Amino acid sequence: AQKITQTQPGMFVQEKEAVTLDCTYDTSDQSYGLFWYKQPSSGEMIFLIYQGSYDEQNATEGRYSLNFQKARKSANLVISASQLGDSAMYFCAMREDNAGNNRKLIWGLGTSLAVNP
Amino acid sequence: DARVTQTPRHKVTEMGQEVTMRCQPILGHNTVFWYRQTMMQGLELLAYFRNRAPLDDSGMPKDRFSAEMPDATLATLKIQPSEPRDSAVYFCASGPSQGADTQYFGPGTRLTVL
Numbered sequence: 349a350q351k352i353t354q355t356q357p358g359m360f361v362q363e364k365e366a367v368t369l370d371c372t373y374d375t376s377d378q379s380y381g382l383f384w385y386k387q388p389s390s391g392e393m394i395f396l397i398y399q400g401s402y403d404e405q406n407a408t409e410g411r412y413s414l415n416f417q418k419a420r421k422s423a424n425l426v427i428s429a430s431q432l433g434d435s436a437m438y439f440c441a442m443r444e445d446n447a448g449n450n451r452k453l454i455w456g457l458g459t460s461l462a463v464n465p
Numbered sequence: 466d467a468r469v470t471q472t473p474r475h476k477v478t479e480m481g482q483e484v485t486m487r488c489q490p491i492l493g494h495n496t497v498f499w500y501r502q503t504m505m506q507g508l509e510l511l512a513y514f515r516n517r518a519p520l521d522d523s524g525m526p527k528d529r530f531s532a533e534m535p536d537a538t539l540a541t542l543k544i545q546p547s548e549p550r551d552s553a554v555y556f557c558a559s560g561p562s563q564g565a566d567t568q569y570f571g572p573g574t575r576l577t578v579l
Binding site: 385451 | 507510513521556560565569
């Protein structure tokens with residue numbers, strides 16, 4: 349079973365509007381971390397934002413915020429005031445912490461976001 | 466501005482040739498990850514190291530791929546012999562192994578095997 353699900357293969361948003369990219373996860377761990385990365389057409393993978401499972405506040409980084417709903421196991425990325433440069437693939441990833449030293453990430457398949465002028 | 470560096474950025478080679486990709490992790494990071502990204506398979510973890518010791522290489526085809534960390538500033542991924550199906554973008558990432566343990570990615574090596 350997929351542990352990270354990104355149900356939106358592609359999204360469109362008008363410049364300056366907000367957009368929410370969905371991510372749901374599946375884990376039986378109590379301790380885990382959730383990440384969002386951006387991959388523009390240039391190919392680099394850029395870290396955007398992190399949420400720990402015990403963090404009480406939703407993470408925010410500039411125009412990015414993570415809408416963390418633990419009971420629903422969702423970690424949606426919200427981009428406010430979209431810009432043309434936000435057009436990219438966005439990946440959600442999870443690290444489960446009960447695996448001891450194993451710090452590897454489980455990745456979603458990504459959502460392609462296009463920002464229209 | 467600390468970054469992960471990877472060389473070469475692009476590599477075109479013929480089937481059967483050896484390919485070596487290099488990665489310099491961010492200074493002070495003690496975990497290094499090798500990923501492969503293709504359109505069909507998405508992002509796959511090939512191998513990962515902590516303190517230069519391999520912790521997980523279950524995602525790596527053992528017959529032709531090998532990964533090493535000869536020292537803390539260099540990680541290598543070798544393919545011998547290369548095959549057309551190895552064509553992909555290979556990313557190296559490093560992390561501090563503490564706190565959020567965020568992985569920071571290098572720019573990738575785009576490999577084409579003809």
